Amino acid sequence: MSIKTANRMALERLVQAEPVLVDCRPAAQAMGLTDRTVLHAGPPLVWGQACATMQAAILCAIRYEGWASDDAQAAELVHRGEVKIGPCHHRGAVGPMTGIITPSMPVFLVANRSLGNQAFVTINEGLGKVLRFGANDESVLARLRWLRDEAGPLLGKTLRASGGIDLRALMAQALRMGDEMHQRNVAASCLLARALMGPLARAGADAAGLARVADFIGSNDQFFLNIAMAAGKASTDPCLDIPDSTLVVTMARNGTDFGIRVAGLGDRWFTAPVEMPTGLYFPGFGPEDANPDMGDSAIVETIGLGGFAMAASPSVVRFVGAGGLQDAIRATEEMGEICLGEHPHFRIPTLDERGTPVGIDLRKVVETGITPLINTGIAGKKPGTGQIGAGVARAPLACFEQALEAFSAQRQPARTLAGC
Amino acid sequence: MNPQTVRAVVKRSTYQDSVVLLALARQLRAGTGVLEVAALMGTPSNRDLLAQSGLLTPEAAAAGANDLVLAIRANSAVAAEGALSQAETFLMAKQRRLEGTGRPLPRTLERARRHLPDANLVLISVPGAFAAMETRKALRMGLHVMLFSDNVPLEEEVALKQLAANKGLLLMGPDCGTAILNGVPLGFANAVPRGRIGFVAASGTGLQHVASLLAAQGEGVSQAIGVGGRDMTERVEGLMTLQALDALGADPSTELLVVIGKPPAPAVREHVEARLHALGKPCVAVLLGKGVDARSDGTFLTVATLEDAAAAAVALLRREAWRPRAFRAPQAEIRRRVQEVRQTLASGQRAIRGLFAGGTLAHEAALVLEPLLGPVATHLAPGSVGTHSVVDLGADEFTVGRPHPMLDATVRAEEIRKAGQMPDLAVLLLDVVLGYGAAPDPAGDIAPAIESARAEAMACGRGLSVVASVIGTAEDPQGLARQIARLEAAGVWVLPSNAQAARAAACIAGGEPILRLLLDAREG
């Protein structure tokens, strides 16, 4: 079919997705992740090329599962191929920063009610020394066990009883409250907490357990980030394999490479070295401490949020340029140059209720040289440091150039292209 | 003496149009100690230009088509640095100005259309290599196109015009400098009243000249459609010409058609004439080329010059008799003036040099001169002693990497100055084109050079006469009367049309035999 028709179809599928948070279960059960596999964020990774933070997180996860008793043993298992590593994306999941998922970890299930597919993501561990940032000491393991043994099951029970949380409506509301669902999730986290309060209270846990989970959720401004990502995954997965569509459905980083996937090119990855994020640093940290760009969280930009909704979140703009509403609007306008349309459900009050730019068109990125703007946290490059700042990263143009070549070759395999 | 410094800075992915770069270069050149400035996009041909001027530093050599190269030659490193930082200020101020207006700044055609949803015309003046792609996009979006860009491959023109014709859309161009639609001047066009004459023009300055003359006689333009210089050739088959004729034929406001161009390929001419007859409206055609005689068959009149086209059109509309004339001024006055000028010339001064901004005007001048004086060269380098030359400074060979002479007079002024050093030169022949898009003071831009050339000649015991026509109207931003006055103050003989100016030049160069030929044979 024509590219125009294919894109119209892909965009429609994307914006009319109905992601609903329905459950929380161990990955082994929910995802069929039964083998000795450690999933990670971003495109496929070669162990030897992984950054220190990613390696530390993978080793910690292996110890958490009890497959090895120390890091050296864990590394051996990876070298010998007895533990496999692979992208979350290949198993229907996404993960922030290192994005680690192993079989016993509880994962949220987000169901796309419009098409029936599902997406998975772990429970956000909180800030500071967490697996997400490559910390791998006993405190990390303790928290992971607690998530597995107490928080996960309780949240699962809660969600199953709740009838599901409409994430599209929640995010649309959070957008109007100054969130963009990548760097800023505080309003969304509050709205989610409010929605969970009743069902959580009625889930029959003992008071202490209930309090621990309530405190855990209540103390994390970024609690909703993971769920936003899963909503993005659930919305974009059905767009893969619409032949002839130039819609960019995946953007993801593993700390070494940045990878994109395009609707009309199926599950092929197009990768280039990640760029370093630029932004503002917390006291005591600077650019020399920063980890290269990492995480599946760029999925929110592919559904018209994050950097694409900057105009709704002016407080985030400090990290982009001179700061101020004008810069935020300009950033959003810039993203509009490379998108197929405007989101019918995510609307920006400061732009007269216009929908956020959504549906990155591969062709427009190459044509204009404008690469997608990703609002991102900045991790410390020393494993376990945690978040050291916040800023923006760009998807490398090379990914899109490669994808353009592949797309052209697919359309016209034998003929030489006429000159322009 | 201070050693010269060459510094170049490359700004990646920073595109600026040629007019803006021109203004920047002009500003930088005025800096103390600055000897030479180049502000160019890093295309291969521009890099060649830089190399030729000794400004191609390693950074500049590595620049691409999307990168802006700023190269300075100065007396000292300090002066060069000063110029470069001035450039930064200029570009930043421009960006701030652009952003400060609060207007949207779309980067793609689709985006532009979202901001102006009922746009109906796309005006394209990007470099030729990309113009076809943008034109195709615009046509596919159902928009009419005015394609100002030149250097668009012929195969592309054919394909694009077929696409446009299939969709019933206008594709004016490539190389279309002038159009007037619904009274709106597009590109380079003059302020002319709305009226009853419709134009189909393969030439921008040709259109400007005829329309301006008509305005002076109280007539006006219903629609003026440019079709590009190659439309009536065999390959393009007059695709757009025929579309335009049909549209003007159906337009109730158009009572008479004027067709301007070069003689079409025979097959095309047949089609065009057949269409004109079918439309049933009177038509005047000026097809500038050798061997075209003025002829008439009822309502379809072919004339030899642009001014004749205007005069004939008026006459046809007013049902008056008309005949071509050599000069508008009385015979005696012409004779007197020519003889006056010839007295200032030394015996070896016999040649005419035409330096033109308008290609069609140059072409017309050569066509007027050749039957009177013999072969006329068209290249810039002076030929053998006594050779006449008429040069179109807007031709591709002069405009690679440099703006068109209608936008910037630097090259022409330089050539005018050089004319003062040519001992065999009797007459300098010029066109001065006014209107929207043209420079704010075209006469003022060349007057100093004219004065300097004449002074130089005088210092060597020679004369130098300068003859010109001014293409424009009283309502043009530059003001016709003001521009004529400026030229006359510099010692220029200004005639009412390009053809008359060429004839006056021929009389000055050729003397009595030419005068007798023109005044007796054609005067009525």
Add this chain to the structure above:
Amino acid sequence: MSAITDLFSQEIRVINLGLEVFAQNLERLCVPVIHMQWSPPAGGDPHRAALLAALADEDEEEA
């Protein structure tokens, strides 16, 4: 042909690509015009520009 005839009865509204001076002149005459911040597609790379041209959206009718 009919689209050209239609144009003769519409207000001319222009999208300008290229020389900014053309847009400025039209603005001064109060003609609705939007100036594009054009730059060579694909950063001026001719191969990629050609790929893009071949992948541009087809006409409405072909969809």
